[in-house]
Amino acid sequence: xxxxxxxxxxxxxxxxxxxxxxxxxxxxxxxxxxxxxxxxxxxxxxxxxxxxxxxxxxxxxxxxxxxxxxxxxxxxxxxxxxxxxxxxxxxxxxxxxxxxxxxxxxxxxxxxxxxxxxxxxxxxxxxxxxxxxxxxxxxxxxxxxxxxxxxxxxxxxxxxxxxxxxxxxxxxxxxx
Amino acid sequence: xxxxxxxxxxxxxxxxxxxxxxxxxxxxxxxxxxxxxxxxxxxxxxxxxxxxxxxxxxxxxxxxxxxxxxxxxxxxxxxxxxxxxxxxxxxxxxxxxxxxxxxxxxxxxxxxxxxxxxxxxxxxxxxxxxxxxxxxxxxxxxxxxxxxxxxxxxxxxxxxxxxxxxxxxxxxxxxxxxxxxxxxxxxxxxxxxxxxxxxxxxxxxxxxxxxxxxxxxxxxxxxxxxxxxxxxxxxxxxxxxxxxxxxxxxxxxxxxxxxxxxxxxxxxxxxxxxxxxxxxxxxxxxxxxxxxxxxxxxxxxxxxxxxxxxxxxxxxxxxxxxxxxxxxxxxxxxxxxxxxxxxxxxxxxxxxxxxxxxxxxxxxxxxxxxxxxxxxxxxxxxxxxxxxxxxxxxxxxxxxxxxxxxxxxxxxxxxxxxxxxxxxxxxxxxxxxxxxxxxxxxxxxxxxxxxxxx
Numbered sequence: 001x002x003x004x005x006x007x008x009x010x011x012x013x014x015x016x017x018x019x020x021x022x023x024x025x026x027x028x029x030x031x032x033x034x035x036x037x038x039x040x041x042x043x044x045x046x047x048x049x050x051x052x053x054x055x056x057x058x059x060x061x062x063x064x065x066x067x068x069x070x071x072x073x074x075x076x077x078x079x080x081x082x083x084x085x086x087x088x089x090x091x092x093x094x095x096x097x098x099x100x101x102x103x104x105x106x107x108x109x110x111x112x113x114x115x116x117x118x119x120x121x122x123x124x125x126x127x128x129x130x131x132x133x134x135x136x137x138x139x140x141x142x143x144x145x146x147x148x149x150x151x152x153x154x155x156x157x158x159x160x161x162x163x164x165x166x167x168x169x170x171x172x173x174x175x176x
Numbered sequence: 177x178x179x180x181x182x183x184x185x186x187x188x189x190x191x192x193x194x195x196x197x198x199x200x201x202x203x204x205x206x207x208x209x210x211x212x213x214x215x216x217x218x219x220x221x222x223x224x225x226x227x228x229x230x231x232x233x234x235x236x237x238x239x240x241x242x243x244x245x246x247x248x249x250x251x252x253x254x255x256x257x258x259x260x261x262x263x264x265x266x267x268x269x270x271x272x273x274x275x276x277x278x279x280x281x282x283x284x285x286x287x288x289x290x291x292x293x294x295x296x297x298x299x300x301x302x303x304x305x306x307x308x309x310x311x312x313x314x315x316x317x318x319x320x321x322x323x324x325x326x327x328x329x330x331x332x333x334x335x336x337x338x339x340x341x342x343x344x345x346x347x348x349x350x351x352x353x354x355x356x357x358x359x360x361x362x363x364x365x366x367x368x369x370x371x372x373x374x375x376x377x378x379x380x381x382x383x384x385x386x387x388x389x390x391x392x393x394x395x396x397x398x399x400x401x402x403x404x405x406x407x408x409x410x411x412x413x414x415x416x417x418x419x420x421x422x423x424x425x426x427x428x429x430x431x432x433x434x435x436x437x438x439x440x441x442x443x444x445x446x447x448x449x450x451x452x453x454x455x456x457x458x459x460x461x462x463x464x465x466x467x468x469x470x471x472x473x474x475x476x477x478x479x480x481x482x483x484x485x486x487x488x489x490x491x492x493x494x495x496x497x498x499x500x501x502x503x504x505x506x507x508x509x510x511x512x513x514x515x516x517x518x519x520x521x522x523x524x525x526x527x528x529x530x531x532x533x534x535x536x537x538x539x540x541x542x543x544x545x546x547x548x549x550x551x552x553x554x555x556x557x558x559x560x561x562x563x564x565x566x567x568x569x570x571x572x573x574x575x576x577x578x579x580x581x582x583x584x585x586x587x588x589x590x591x592x593x594x595x596x597x598x599x600x601x602x603x604x605x606x607x608x609x610x611x612x613x614x615x616x617x618x619x620x621x622x623x624x625x626x627x628x629x630x
Contacts, residue, residue, distance in 0.1 A: 001212070001253070002249065002250070002253045003212060003216055004212035004216060005252075006245070006246050006249050007212070007215070007216040007223075008219060009245045009249065010219065010223055010242050010245065011219040011222060011223045013238065013241050013245060014222075014226045014227060014238060015223075015226060017226075017230065017234050017238050018229065018230075020234060021229060021230055021231065022184075024234075026180075029177060029179075029180045032180055032183075033179050033180045033183045036183035036184055037183055038225055038228070038229060039187060039190075039222065039225045039226050039229065040183070040187045040190045041225070042221050042222045042224075042225030042226075043190040043191060043193075043222050044190055045221065046197055046218040046221060046222065047193065047194075048197065048200065051193050051196060051197050055189065055190060058189050062185045062189060063186075066182045066185060067178070069181075070177075070178045070181070
C-alpha cells in the first residue's frame, strides 16, 4: 500500500509537471507534439486489448473532429478540399462506430476474464500462503537466466532520455 | 498546430483511459502477494516517459517534489501503523530535523559563511554547465562519422585545468554513444586506440564517461518491475561492455558510473541493482556505491548549499557499512574536486562537518582518490598544487588540526607518493572505489611488481 501510494503520488506529480512543461513547449510546437506522443505511447503500452481498441476508436474520432474544427477555423470547409475532409471524417466516424461494436464484445470478454482471473488469484494466494506454490524471487534464479549473446549488438540508442538535469552531457541539443 | 491539437487531445484521451486500466489492475491483481505490482509498474513506465521530456528546471522540481513526497508518505504510513510513535523513531526524526536546521543556520550564520555558500553554488553551476554543454563547448559534430577523437581531446585539454576534467568525461560519454547505433557489437573502443589519439592522462575520465554512456542507455530499458531475468541480462550486458572496452586497470572508472546513473535517475532501482550485482558481479559493488555517493552531490535536492545537506542524507540512504564507506568516499570525491580551486570551502566544510567525517575513513579516502584522479588527468594541475599548499587562515586550532589530519597530509601523500605508483602499475581504476588504505594498496602493488620481475 505504501509503495502504491508513492507510485500514484509520483505519477500525479510527474503528470502535473508534464502539463507545465508542455505549456513552456507551446512555443516549440514540434517538441510539444513529440512529447505528447511519447507519453501517450507509454500510456497506450499499458492498456489491455479492450482498452487499446477503445483508445484507437476514440483517437480516430478525435482526429476527424480536430480536422473538421481546423477546417472551419481556417475556412478549409469552403475550399475544394472541404468535401474530401468531410468524407474523411464520415469514414473515420463510421470506422469508430464499427470499432465501438467490437469493443462492446471485447469488454464483455474482458469482464468475464477479470472475474475468472480474480477467482484464480484468490485461489493461488490461498495456496501460496500455505506453501504450496513457490513465487519466483525478485532476483530470479541464476540457473534459468538466459545466456547473453556476446555477439549481439546493443539495444537501439534511446532518444531523449535524461535530457534534464544531471552530471551528463546533453544529447540532441547544441552542436550535437 | 493541427498536429499539436491532435496530440494533446490524444494524450488526454489516453490519460482518461489509463484511469480505467489502473482500476482494472488494482481490482484484478496478478498476485495477491504483490497486489499493486501491475499498477505500480504502469505508473512507473508512464512517469519515466514523462520525466524524459522535462527540461532542467522542471526535472529538478520533479525530483525535489518526488523525494519530499516519498518522505512524507513514509511518515504518514509510519503514523498509521503506529510505528512513528516508537521512542526511537521520534528521536531519530527529531534529531534529523534538528541537525538539518543547525546545518542551514550555520551556512547563513555569518557573512563569510554565506559568501562561501554562494561560491560553492557558483562552482556547482559552473560544473553543471561544463558537463551539460560539453558538445557545444567542444563543437562536437552531429555526424558520428566526423567524430575526431584526437582533435576533440586536444580541444578539451585546451580549455585548461579544471574544465578539462569535466570536458574529457563528457567526451568519453559522447564517444561511447557514437558506437551505440552501429548495429554491431561494441568492443575495444578504448583499448584499440593509439596513445597518439588517446593519451594516458585522459584514460580515467574517458572510461568514466564511457561507463556513463553505457549505463544511461541500458538503465533506460528496465524498471524495478521488469522480470528479474531481464534486469540481470541488462546488468550483465553493462559489465560485459565495460570489460570488453576498458583498458586493464581502468574498468573501475567505468563501473562506477552505473551507481551514479542509477542513484541519479533511477532511485527505485538502487536496491534492485545491488541485489543482482551481489549475485553475479560482487567485484562491481564497491564502485556502484561509490558512484551512488558521488551522484548525491549533483542532485537538485542538494544543489543549493545550506538548504539540505547530502552529508546528512548519506547515513539514512546507505543500507550497510560497506555502502556507507563507499558512498562517503564518492561524496567526498565530488565535494573536493568541484571546490578544489577554493580550499577555504573545504576548510569551512570541516568546521561544520568535521565531527562526522573524522569518524569515517571514507572521507579522507575519497579526497585522496579524487586528487589522484585530478593530478593524473591534468599533470601538474595548478589548482591541485595550490590546494596542497593551503593552510587554514583563521585562528581556529581545531580546524587547523582537522585540515592537517584529514586533508593536507593525506592529500600530499596521494599526489606525491601514491599516484605515481598507481600510474606505473596502471591501476588507476582502483581509486573509483573505497579502499581501507590507499598507501597499503600502493605498497602491495610495488611488492607484486617486484615479485613479478624476480
